[in-house]
Amino acid sequence: MKQLSTKVTSNGHGQDSSYFLGWEEYEKNPYDEIKNPNGMIQMGLAENQLCFDLIESWLAKNPDAASLKRKGQSIFKELALFQDYHGMPEFKKAMAEFMEEIRGNRVTFDPKKIVLAAGSTSANETLMFCLAEPGDAFLLPTPYYPGFDRDLKWRTGAEIVPIHCSSSNGFQITESALQQAYQQAHKLDLKVKGVLVTNPSNPLGTALTRRELNLLVDFITSKNIHLISDEIYSGTMFGFEQFISVMDVLKDKKLENTEVSKRVHVVYSLSKDLGLPGFRVGAIYSNDEMIVSAATKMSSFGLVSSQTQYLLSALLSDKKFTSQYLEENQKRLRSRQKRLVSGLESAGITCLRSNAGLFCWVDMRHLLDTNTFEAELDLWKKIVYNVKLNISPGSSCHCTEPGWFRVCFANMSEGTLDLALKRLKTFVESTDCGRMISRSSHERLKSLRKKTVSNWVFRVSWSDRVPDER
Amino acid sequence: MSADKINLLSKLAVGDKHGEDSPYFDGWKAYDNNPFHPEHNPQGVIQMGLAENQLCSDLIKEWIKANPQASICTAEGIDGFSDIAVFQDYHGLKQFRQAIAAFMERARGGRVRFEEERVVMSGGATGANETLMFCLADRGDAFLVPTPYYAAFDRDLSWRTGVRIIPVECNSSNNFQVTKQALESAYLNAQETGIKIKGLILANPSNPLGTSLDRETLHTLMNFINDKQIHLVCDEIYAATVFAEPGFISVAEMIQEMDHVNRDLIHIVYSLSKDMGLPGFRVGVVYSYNDAVVTCARRMSSFGLVSSQTQSFLAAMLSDQIFVDNFLKEVSKRVAKRHLIFTEGLKEMGVSCLTSNAGLFVLMDLRQMLKDQTFESEMSLWRIIINKVKINISPGSSFHCSEPGWFRVCFANMDEDTLQIALQRMKHFVLRHRENKKRKSFQENLKLSFSSMTYDEHVRTPTLMSPHSPLVRT
Numbered sequence: 001m002k003q004l005s006t007k008v009t010s011n012g013h014g015q016d017s018s019y020f021l022g023w024e025e026y027e028k029n030p031y032d033e034i035k036n037p038n039g040m041i042q043m044g045l046a047e048n049q050l051c052f053d054l055i056e057s058w059l060a061k062n063p064d065a066a067s068l069k070r071k072g073q074s075i076f077k078e079l080a081l082f083q084d085y086h087g088m089p090e091f092k093k094a095m096a097e098f099m100e101e102i103r104g105n106r107v108t109f110d111p112k113k114i115v116l117a118a119g120s121t122s123a124n125e126t127l128m129f130c131l132a133e134p135g136d137a138f139l140l141p142t143p144y145y146p147g148f149d150r151d152l153k154w155r156t157g158a159e160i161v162p163i164h165c166s167s168s169n170g171f172q173i174t175e176s177a178l179q180q181a182y183q184q185a186h187k188l189d190l191k192v193k194g195v196l197v198t199n200p201s202n203p204l205g206t207a208l209t210r211r212e213l214n215l216l217v218d219f220i221t222s223k224n225i226h227l228i229s230d231e232i233y234s235g236t237m238f239g240f241e242q243f244i245s246v247m248d249v250l251k252d253k254k255l256e257n258t259e260v261s262k263r264v265h266v267v268y269s270l271s272k273d274l275g276l277p278g279f280r281v282g283a284i285y286s287n288d289e290m291i292v293s294a295a296t297k298m299s300s301f302g303l304v305s306s307q308t309q310y311l312l313s314a315l316l317s318d319k320k321f322t323s324q325y326l327e328e329n330q331k332r333l334r335s336r337q338k339r340l341v342s343g344l345e346s347a348g349i350t351c352l353r354s355n356a357g358l359f360c361w362v363d364m365r366h367l368l369d370t371n372t373f374e375a376e377l378d379l380w381k382k383i384v385y386n387v388k389l390n391i392s393p394g395s396s397c398h399c400t401e402p403g404w405f406r407v408c409f410a411n412m413s414e415g416t417l418d419l420a421l422k423r424l425k426t427f428v429e430s431t432d433c434g435r436m437i438s439r440s441s442h443e444r445l446k447s448l449r450k451k452t453v454s455n456w457v458f459r460v461s462w463s464d465r466v467p468d469e470r
Numbered sequence: 471m472s473a474d475k476i477n478l479l480s481k482l483a484v485g486d487k488h489g490e491d492s493p494y495f496d497g498w499k500a501y502d503n504n505p506f507h508p509e510h511n512p513q514g515v516i517q518m519g520l521a522e523n524q525l526c527s528d529l530i531k532e533w534i535k536a537n538p539q540a541s542i543c544t545a546e547g548i549d550g551f552s553d554i555a556v557f558q559d560y561h562g563l564k565q566f567r568q569a570i571a572a573f574m575e576r577a578r579g580g581r582v583r584f585e586e587e588r589v590v591m592s593g594g595a596t597g598a599n600e601t602l603m604f605c606l607a608d609r610g611d612a613f614l615v616p617t618p619y620y621a622a623f624d625r626d627l628s629w630r631t632g633v634r635i636i637p638v639e640c641n642s643s644n645n646f647q648v649t650k651q652a653l654e655s656a657y658l659n660a661q662e663t664g665i666k667i668k669g670l671i672l673a674n675p676s677n678p679l680g681t682s683l684d685r686e687t688l689h690t691l692m693n694f695i696n697d698k699q700i701h702l703v704c705d706e707i708y709a710a711t712v713f714a715e716p717g718f719i720s721v722a723e724m725i726q727e728m729d730h731v732n733r734d735l736i737h738i739v740y741s742l743s744k745d746m747g748l749p750g751f752r753v754g755v756v757y758s759y760n761d762a763v764v765t766c767a768r769r770m771s772s773f774g775l776v777s778s779q780t781q782s783f784l785a786a787m788l789s790d791q792i793f794v795d796n797f798l799k800e801v802s803k804r805v806a807k808r809h810l811i812f813t814e815g816l817k818e819m820g821v822s823c824l825t826s827n828a829g830l831f832v833l834m835d836l837r838q839m840l841k842d843q844t845f846e847s848e849m850s851l852w853r854i855i856i857n858k859v860k861i862n863i864s865p866g867s868s869f870h871c872s873e874p875g876w877f878r879v880c881f882a883n884m885d886e887d888t889l890q891i892a893l894q895r896m897k898h899f900v901l902r903h904r905e906n907k908k909r910k911s912f913q914e915n916l917k918l919s920f921s922s923m924t925y926d927e928h929v930r931t932p933t934l935m936s937p938h939s940p941l942v943r944t
Contacts, residue, residue: 003606003699004766005604005611008765013766015769049552059551066541076534077524080527080750121773122772129480131483133480150769151772224478271558279555280775290479294483294488295483300625300626301596301600305777307750307783308777
């Protein structure tokens, strides 16, 4: 075994985490409405399967793009040979404009500052290679996407130091949490190179508030470090507030074209907003020429297939399509989320109030035997093996409080979602916790609602948003 | 660069270990600034530095036309769209893996079997080579690489991995074949300086040599690595371009006859970029006989998966055995034809190449044209060829060749007419150069001997020489 690298022999790939184990269990016994109605329902996969019909009908109307033609002439050879790591100019232009549209055209993206990558998985890793030496650290608010342990650390040698967020304020990032994380890094003798946030957040399903974004920009300014904003879910914002990007904040603070703006980088991908994870389309956006240059060279290790670039540049250049798509996508996500939330409520379960993403951050603390991660894992096992739902335990997302679970809602049909909710309700009612709930369900729900409302009020009072409708 | 800047970004970002400041890329820039076009820019630079296979795209186009269902975007294939669009499993589509394994078998004449479970995707061979380094070596460890080698190995193997390359010098006295002595000597030297060698990596067929390894050399290599218990990585990206004896012998074939070699040490890199001429589609493969490496490489493939749209298309095309067999036959045939036209054309002007049987290029021998046998002279000659002759070719030094005067020239990335124009330009240049040399040495002799009677017209007015001049006889 010593013939192989430490990357093979260690478990830095992070795949021993429960996040991935749940997937493996699902693979062994996947639900199928007809062939396997008692199988496991996959609710651990943050996929957007709600809008394929829109893309398919676009394809039917656009045969040229669909069959690698331009003005009726085959451009197969041109595409087959195109491996320029600068990417297809028309594709980058289309990506830039799509990103602008998602942000209400309030900010502009220069296509020359976009670097394409094989998914945001590759984009995030590449940024780490460009910003951090082995042993340097990035601060990440918890809970965070489990794949970051692999993407940011595994082959780069970088470290993650958590910024602890808690349910007491809806898991928002606070100044003291930032400072604490920074000091913790120092205690561990790690040089902090930056902060990385996902906005909207995975697994929370919430967009960062303006207050948090201002805080982050001020923080990285004062510490002279980087800020990476992974905005992969920016097009899934279904709440009635508008999505505030870190680019909005730079503009509002008049920091565009300053040294600070060179340290703010956005990561994007079409895997969630367009539901095309298989096509491996990721992007880095940076105002720092040196980073764009280095990342472009590194993209050689994971370019986007030219066939895919061509197809999507046509799709995204069709503004009629993109505006219709974004609106419809948001509508369908909102409706799905509501379905999940009300289904959970009828089982006496609440969620963190969310306005984006393909999942909810579900509060099952009251179902734990004890307020421990062991109890969380026990509950998770019951839900996976007995209830046959694959959901993701908060511990796999590095949440500091046991009892939270991420439950996805956009990767199955409505019928499947209803079935999943039914199974969960049955489980809750049949367990001791369930019995407790059904006895005092009304009281519990009332107090849970109060808590949720106070969280909501807390969030609203900190932001300048118009409150969401119930 | 300010000290602040250096601290803010990583060494990788600010350094030049990506190797793109090498002359290998300068030639490309010259081409990019002034690209040849038969109508729009007939005086432009002809690109002969790009090892692309443009010879068989017609066959693929025909297949695509006849098989609209292979695309998930056409009316015939749209039913598969949503399943494929969400498919991001790093195992890859099973049909794709099977099709790739089958293609790799056929490219080796059906003499070996490849298991589809061992086929791991990567972002081109670029990604595959880097991934293998991450799996087989830690930062500071080293891999032996016979010279001359593909210029971008410096980036692919070392840049982000921190793995060192230890060159194993080969030279023209035996046609650049790698010898046991050279391997042992490089290994020993490394050991003595405390460098840990984790393996040997080479391309077979070789870039830039254009030669495939014979059985004897393969035996030597495999015994060497087995003896030292170090890894062997064979980049077989040019497998299907072999057109002459000894044919292509893959390390996969050798494993079958060399039972005693530890299979856990053997790894193959493959890609469709050269054999099929599809570099834009980014299809790389890591094929390892070591289970732990397969598992790890597969996890790492998350950083460079093949687009599912591409996987799905290729799964259909490469499962078509009739198409594949015909395609492989044609690739070999067409590469052979191009090779012949080019090498014969060079021979006519007195320029020889390393005898080759594969690849999309030849290694041209211009040692006679160097002012002296130094790399500075090689660079001067190269600059003249780019700027005056207007052909982008790759100097041997960019491939870490130990002897100056060798140049890699690609012949499969343009149409035949353009190739002929390039040959004409070369001819013009070579003959003029020869005449200049003759004149110089004649003038030197003239100082010594006044009795020379025959004053050659051509020699007096070398600039009047044209390729069409009746005086040119080659």
